[in-house]
Amino acid sequence: MKLLAPGDTLDDFSMDAYIHAGSMAHLYRVHYTDPARDPGFPLAMKIPRMHAGDGAENIVSFEIESQLLQVLSGPHVPRFVAVGDLARVPYLVLEYVPGRTLQHWFDAGQPLAVEDICRLGAALAHACHALHQQNTVHLDLKPDNVLLRDDGSAVLLDFGLSCHAHYPDLLAEQLRKAVGSPAWIAPEQIVGVRGDPRSDLFAIGVMLYQLCTGNLPFGAPTTAGGMRQRLWMDPRPPRSLRPLLPAWLQEVVLRCLEPEAAQRYQSAALLAFDLTHPEQIQVTERGNKIAATGFGSHFIRWIKAAGMHYQPSPLPAQQISEVPIVMVAVPHKDVSDATLQALRQAVLRSLGTRPGARLACVSVIPLQPGHATDAMHSEAQVHRRYLSALHQWAEPLKRTGHQQSFHVLEASDVAQALLHYARGNQVSVIVMGAATHGLKTQRFIATVPIKVAMEAPCTVILVKQSTTATPAAPTMQHVPRIRLPHPRPGS
Numbered sequence: 001m002k003l004l005a006p007g008d009t010l011d012d013f014s015m016d017a018y019i020h021a022g023s024m025a026h027l028y029r030v031h032y033t034d035p036a037r038d039p040g041f042p043l044a045m046k047i048p049r050m051h052a053g054d055g056a057e058n059i060v061s062f063e064i065e066s067q068l069l070q071v072l073s074g075p076h077v078p079r080f081v082a083v084g085d086l087a088r089v090p091y092l093v094l095e096y097v098p099g100r101t102l103q104h105w106f107d108a109g110q111p112l113a114v115e116d117i118c119r120l121g122a123a124l125a126h127a128c129h130a131l132h133q134q135n136t137v138h139l140d141l142k143p144d145n146v147l148l149r150d151d152g153s154a155v156l157l158d159f160g161l162s163c164h165a166h167y168p169d170l171l172a173e174q175l176r177k178a179v180g181s182p183a184w185i186a187p188e189q190i191v192g193v194r195g196d197p198r199s200d201l202f203a204i205g206v207m208l209y210q211l212c213t214g215n216l217p218f219g220a221p222t223t224a225g226g227m228r229q230r231l232w233m234d235p236r237p238p239r240s241l242r243p244l245l246p247a248w249l250q251e252v253v254l255r256c257l258e259p260e261a262a263q264r265y266q267s268a269a270l271l272a273f274d275l276t277h278p279e280q281i282q283v284t285e286r287g288n289k290i291a292a293t294g295f296g297s298h299f300i301r302w303i304k305a306a307g308m309h310y311q312p313s314p315l316p317a318q319q320i321s322e323v324p325i326v327m328v329a330v331p332h333k334d335v336s337d338a339t340l341q342a343l344r345q346a347v348l349r350s351l352g353t354r355p356g357a358r359l360a361c362v363s364v365i366p367l368q369p370g371h372a373t374d375a376m377h378s379e380a381q382v383h384r385r386y387l388s389a390l391h392q393w394a395e396p397l398k399r400t401g402h403q404q405s406f407h408v409l410e411a412s413d414v415a416q417a418l419l420h421y422a423r424g425n426q427v428s429v430i431v432m433g434a435a436t437h438g439l440k441t442q443r444f445i446a447t448v449p450i451k452v453a454m455e456a457p458c459t460v461i462l463v464k465q466s467t468t469a470t471p472a473a474p475t476m477q478h479v480p481r482i483r484l485p486h487p488r489p490g491s
Helices: 057-069 103-107 114-132 170-174 197-213 224-231 247-256 268-276 295-306 316-321 337-352 373-400 414-424 448-455
Strands: 013-021 025-032 043-048 080-083 092-095 146-148 154-156 325-329 358-365 403-410 429-433 459-464 475-477
Touching: 013 043, 043 057, 057 092, 057 170, 103 197, 114 146, 114 154, 114 197, 114 247, 114 268, 114 316, 197 247, 197 268, 197 316, 224 295, 247 268, 268 325, 268 358, 325 337, 325 414, 337 373, 337 429, 337 459, 358 373, 358 414, 373 403, 403 414, 414 429, 414 448, 429 448, 448 459
Parallel strands: 325 358, 325 429, 358 403, 429 459
Antiparallel strands: 013 025, 025 043, 043 092, 080 092, 146 154, 459 475
């Protein structure tokens, strides 16, 4: 099909401009010829390339993308508008999202500050987590397919190679070969395993490596043998190329790039958490290494990779649900030892059913004055004191083996501070104490637990200390049989 020009029409759409030529499709700005059908946001039309030299994957990818975009939702994917008849002229009409692709930061040619690398990586990880929650794995993440809005959020583009757990995998059925972009493809994709959300985390790791060093970790291989090397090889440590990078950032990048998926982050939410809270990262040998891995280690990995049997992944949403972020809200005052023990027992039970979970211990304290130097010094002392108390409270939980982090938040509204933290960090479970107001007064007094239980984006486990004379295990409730005194400001 010849390229369309501004003013040309196709079905119900008029061409405004030709904006991009990709390897698999052409992209146009369009609008409805009938103004009454304007959806209220700008539109883009995507038409697959169908010339004699183009491969069959172009049409297969078009079918996949048209199928998936009709079922995906949320702020991290373009909104679907219309699809053209494959037998006549295939096209997709989608929301045109203004912004710049991640490639813009690479084209700038300037090394990015660590804060900017973390900000971009966290935005990408949050977008991936939202996709994985919908049982979809992108499988072709690269700088051209990540769009950053002006508000800093990420939108994922080009779902032609993606896999949805509830739909036939047309690429696997019809092409039966590894499909992806050679520089960013994950090791398991090379051997034909599709649908593992950790494959997207590998691609994020490649982009983080690029942002840190300006180089691709595995180059740009053009052969199957060149791509297979990442099954046993790891890249040069980023700090050997950029010595001033912090060890914790190298820890994050190299963990994403582990050849075995089980050694990477187990969900995009966990990756975003570390990029947002670098002070909580536990640096291992991986983050401290400077020299490249030697031949002997790579040879041993090569032998292991040759005999490895890769297993299909479970449903993405199921897989990431097994590695949640569990947040426990620990009161900082006016709380009994019995209540603190009840919270601890509830957390132990919650972690016990989720072996891969991460525990975030959070206390909210009143806003501290911060104008004078003495006041700021006092504020730091306050934070250290409450952090120390959190560590002490969580000491018995260390034997569970779960990764822990500790956060002291300052806020005048305790409930909103907890909700903001839960939303911003993709928390899956909140554990907190229940209120002690009688049931009759609940409807009149909006306690902190009631507010959190009503507005939380996730499961809330409310813990009520037993009132029996004989010591008993605390009861756990998932909503409103809530009892605890109305908190004082900042409690």
